[in-house]
Amino acid sequence: MSSHRVDAKVVMLGKESVGKTSLVERFVHHRFLVGPYQNTIGAAFVAKPVQVGDKVVTLGIWDTAGSERYEAMSRIYYRGAKAAIVCYDLTDSSSFLRVRFWVKELQNCEEHCKIYLCGTKNDLVEADRSVRQVDYHDVQDFADEIKAQLFETSSKTGANVDKLFQKVAVDFNSTAFQVLTEEKGVDLGQKKDAYFYSCCHH
Amino acid sequence: MEADVHNTNAPVENGSLAPVDRLRHERSDSPTPGLVEGTEPGAGQDSAMFVHAQSFEDLTADDGEQEQELSEEGTDGTLETQEQESGESRDGGGESGEAQDTQAEEEQEDEEAQSSGGRDKEEDVTSEAWRRHRKHVFVLSEAGKPIYSRYGTEEALSSTMGVMMALVSFVEAEKNVIRSIHAEDYKVVFLRKSPLVLVGVSRTRQSERELTRELLYIYYQIISLLTLTQLNHIFQHKQNYDLRRLLAGSEHLTDNLLRLLDRDPGLLLSAVTCLPLPSSSRDVISSSLQAAKAKSLVFSILLAGNRLVTLVRKKDQFLHHMDLHLLFNLVGSSSSFREGEGWTPICLPKFNTAGFFHAHISYLEPASDLCLILVSTDREDFFNLSDCKRRFLERLRRRSAYQALQEALRTPSYSVSQVGIAELRHFVYKSKSSGLYTSPEIPIPYQSEEEQERLMGLYQYLHSCMHHPTRPLRSIYRCGERENLLAWVTSGFELYLCFSPLGTKEQAMAAISKLLKWIRKEEDRLFILSPQTY
Numbered sequence: 042m043s044s045h046r047v048d049a050k051v052v053m054l055g056k057e058s059v060g061k062t063s064l065v066e067r068f069v070h071h072r073f074l075v076g077p078y079q080n081t082i083g084a085a086f087v088a089k090p091v092q093v094g095d096k097v098v099t100l101g102i103w104d105t106a107g108s109e110r111y112e113a114m115s116r117i118y119y120r121g122a123k124a125a126i127v128c129y130d131l132t133d134s135s136s137f138l139r140v141r142f143w144v145k146e147l148q149n150c151e152e153h154c155k156i157y158l159c160g161t162k163n164d165l166v167e168a169d170r171s172v173r174q175v176d177y178h179d180v181q182d183f184a185d186e187i188k189a190q191l192f193e194t195s196s197k198t199g200a201n202v203d204k205l206f207q208k209v210a211v212d213f214n215s216t217a218f219q220v221l222t223e224e225k226g227v228d229l230g231q232k233k234d235a236y237f238y239s240c241c242h243h
Numbered sequence: 244m245e246a247d248v249h250n251t252n253a254p255v256e257n258g259s260l261a262p263v264d265r266l267r268h269e270r271s272d273s274p275t276p277g278l279v280e281g282t283e284p285g286a287g288q289d290s291a292m293f294v295h296a297q298s299f300e301d302l303t304a305d306d307g308e309q310e311q312e313l314s315e316e317g318t319d320g321t322l323e324t325q326e327q328e329s330g331e332s333r334d335g336g337g338e339s340g341e342a343q344d345t346q347a348e349e350e351q352e353d354e355e356a357q358s359s360g361g362r363d364k365e366e367d368v369t370s371e372a373w374r375r376h377r378k379h380v381f382v383l384s385e386a387g388k389p390i391y392s393r394y395g396t397e398e399a400l401s402s403t404m405g406v407m408m409a410l411v412s413f414v415e416a417e418k419n420v421i422r423s424i425h426a427e428d429y430k431v432v433f434l435r436k437s438p439l440v441l442v443g444v445s446r447t448r449q450s451e452r453e454l455t456r457e458l459l460y461i462y463y464q465i466i467s468l469l470t471l472t473q474l475n476h477i478f479q480h481k482q483n484y485d486l487r488r489l490l491a492g493s494e495h496l497t498d499n500l501l502r503l504l505d506r507d508p509g510l511l512l513s514a515v516t517c518l519p520l521p522s523s524s525r526d527v528i529s530s531s532l533q534a535a536k537a538k539s540l541v542f543s544i545l546l547a548g549n550r551l552v553t554l555v556r557k558k559d560q561f562l563h564h565m566d567l568h569l570l571f572n573l574v575g576s577s578s579s580f581r582e583g584e585g586w587t588p589i590c591l592p593k594f595n596t597a598g599f600f601h602a603h604i605s606y607l608e609p610a611s612d613l614c615l616i617l618v619s620t621d622r623e624d625f626f627n628l629s630d631c632k633r634r635f636l637e638r639l640r641r642r643s644a645y646q647a648l649q650e651a652l653r654t655p656s657y658s659v660s661q662v663g664i665a666e667l668r669h670f671v672y673k674s675k676s677s678g679l680y681t682s683p684e685i686p687i688p689y690q691s692e693e694e695q696e697r698l699m700g701l702y703q704y705l706h707s708c709m710h711h712p713t714r715p716l717r718s719i720y721r722c723g724e725r726e727n728l729l730a731w732v733t734s735g736f737e738l739y740l741c742f743s744p745l746g747t748k749e750q751a752m753a754a755i756s757k758l759l760k761w762i763r764k765e766e767d768r769l770f771i772l773s774p775q776t777y
Contacts, residue, residue, distance in 0.1 A: 046626075057491065057492055062579070062582060065582065065583075066582060069583075079495075079577060079578050079579055080492035080577075080579070081579045081582075082573065082577055082579050082580070082585060082587045083585060083586050083587020083588060083589075083602075084585070084586050084587065085579060085580070085582045085583040085584065085585050085586070086583050086584045086585075086586060086625065086629075087582065087583035087584070102583075104582065104583065106492070106587075107492075108489075108491050108492045108493075109488055109489055109491065110468060110469070110489045110490065110491070110492075110493070111587075111588070114588055114622070117622055117623065
């Protein structure tokens with residue numbers, strides 16, 4: 042799945058009800074909807090342009106459903122993704138177990154996908170420290186190990202949300218440049234190789 | 244498995260019921276004898292939009308257990324008394340009216356019990372309030388593991404569900420199938436759809452057959468999320484599997500479907516209602532949708548709330564209204580599609596239980612009621628379909644049909660007073676050949692939730708009399724304390740009318756032809772007369 046409309050495919054992953062949709066909602070529409078929890082069905086797609094220096098990078102965000110039912114389908118959502126925001130709920134230790142699952146899955150299937158870990162519902166933790174179930178330093182160690190970046194956000198207050206997506210866009214912008222120059226080099230080499238092989242075969 | 248063996252020798256009714264119906268009605272003194280299937284008001288001009296299985300009998304025919312006579316001890320006896328009861332009410336006795344009243348009061352109490360929250364799962368299953376719910380629905384696996392309960396948590400009900408499974412197995416051990424238990428005011432209905440067992444416990448007046456049909460809807464709802472293939476696969480590998488893991492988050496879909504079954508005449512009549520719209524506008528919308536096609540596209544459906552604006556389908560591919568109802572329910576019970584463009588796998592069980600379609604679901608505008616569903620066979624085709632939507636919108640705006648559509652949205656229904664029939668409060672008219680129905684807005688005396696469900700309950704009752712498996716009726720007139728009801732069924736249409744209690748039988752009979760004339764006059768607006776294909 043690719044499209045000319047978007048520059049970078051970004052996929053949201055994580056256990057159900059950790060707040061993936063709220064995070065996207067905050068970033069795209071600058072709002073936080075209060076109301077009964079509504080789980081995402083399948084996946085939802087939104088495109089959002091982000092200003093990076095003097096360039097505009099359009100992020101195509103796939104907000105996937107956390108339910109296990111869609112797990113078999115998840116590949117079509119993260120295939121070719123440039124960035125994955127793997128979310129967990131700071132107040133729910135079990136949600137971090139799913140983070141490990143998704144990270145493994147991404148490492149196996151999408152090695153070029155950059156991983157961002159995102160601890161959600163930070164406002165709850167700030168209001169009452171005792172509800173925190175996932176330690177910041179533990180996750181930071183894990184993030185270092187897998188070369189991921191870590192953010193703790195609150196979709197309710199908006200804290201760190203824009204920062205997270207801005208970072209995704211900036212990182213994409215710099216790597217996109219790298220890949221472009223790299224490809225050029227590889228291209229030349231390939232031509233040579235092809236010539237060489239064709240020589241051999243004849 | 245034994246259940247299936249039994250099913251095969253059931254006298255499954257022939258796929259199209261219409262010819263049988265016609266024979267029955269040829270002798271009838273219908274007020275409008277010309278109105279046979281295909282020529283009734285609202286009948287499509289070309290081909291039908293839906294699978295040609297619009298009659299209630301067709302719908303239940305695939306559920307072979309329906310027709311099978313089961314000689315469960317005691318069942319026969321209760322069935323007889325049941326018939327006597329309905330006989331009484333048909334004569335319009337005051338007694339049955341009273342019975343209705345007490346029932347309505349109980350319903351009110353019910354509502355109070357429920358009102359504490361959307362889905363009160365914490366409910367105490369040993370409480371009287373829990374027992375008093377009008378209709379319970381349970382889904383369990385063949386291992387007796389709870390999968391879904393309408394009220395109360397599944398965990399708290401695991402022993403109850405164990406007993407249900409024990410009953411099912413006990414009867415099956417004798418190479419028999421349990422279909423229902425009748426006890427005082429309750430009916431307990433079983434639907435065996437391997438690898439699932441569905442049980443309904445009801446205090447409503449609905450027939451066993453209608454309750455089974457509702458269970459069938461719930462069964463298809465589950466299939467639409469998983470496919471039958473996947474479901475079978477899971478239980479073949481692990482009989483003990485806790486299916487709730489896979490269905491997590493879908494409970495509100497099932498809850499909402501059960502609410503629709505209680506309130507929406509479309510689900511009762513196996514039909515769909517349309518947004519009233521001048522036919523010229525509808526044609527423009529249809530052709531715009533038709534032009535915005537993609538190779539993988541099978542159905543394009545435009546909805547306004549729970550009303551159909553138009554449906555375009557691939558040639559030779561028909562959508563079953565049951566599948567359409569499941570789509571309605573999916574869209575109607577979730578705000579998730581408002582966030583962006585939805586892309587979800589969905590199985591349309593009446594089309595094919597084995598595989599997933601992929602649906603692109605999005606609202607035309609963020610705050611709009613207009614929802615576009617594009618059903619595709621290719622799960623990689625998201626951006627292609629997204630482009631179809633863009634093209635459709637562009638075309639719609641260019642031809643200024645969008646404005647007409649917005650205008651029509653302001654009056655999504657009509658008042659019964661437009662028909663101009665004295666004492667007529669409400670009606671439901673279904674054109675059999677098109678599978679579409681029309682109905683005015685719910686009038687004042689029935690606007691509260693309880694009253695709306697009571698009115699639906701009355702229609703359900705009439706419907707079950709008209710479609711009685713052994714003694715179907717063609718017409719019924721029923722006087723009650725609070726309203727008079729008339730139902731009339733021909734091979735072309737089904738009509739249910741509700742009059743004020745001051746109306747007379749003569750007035751009611753005269754109303755039929757007057758109403759049919761009005762519907763004929765308005766059919767361009769109320770129905771989709773020329774369905775489109777790609």
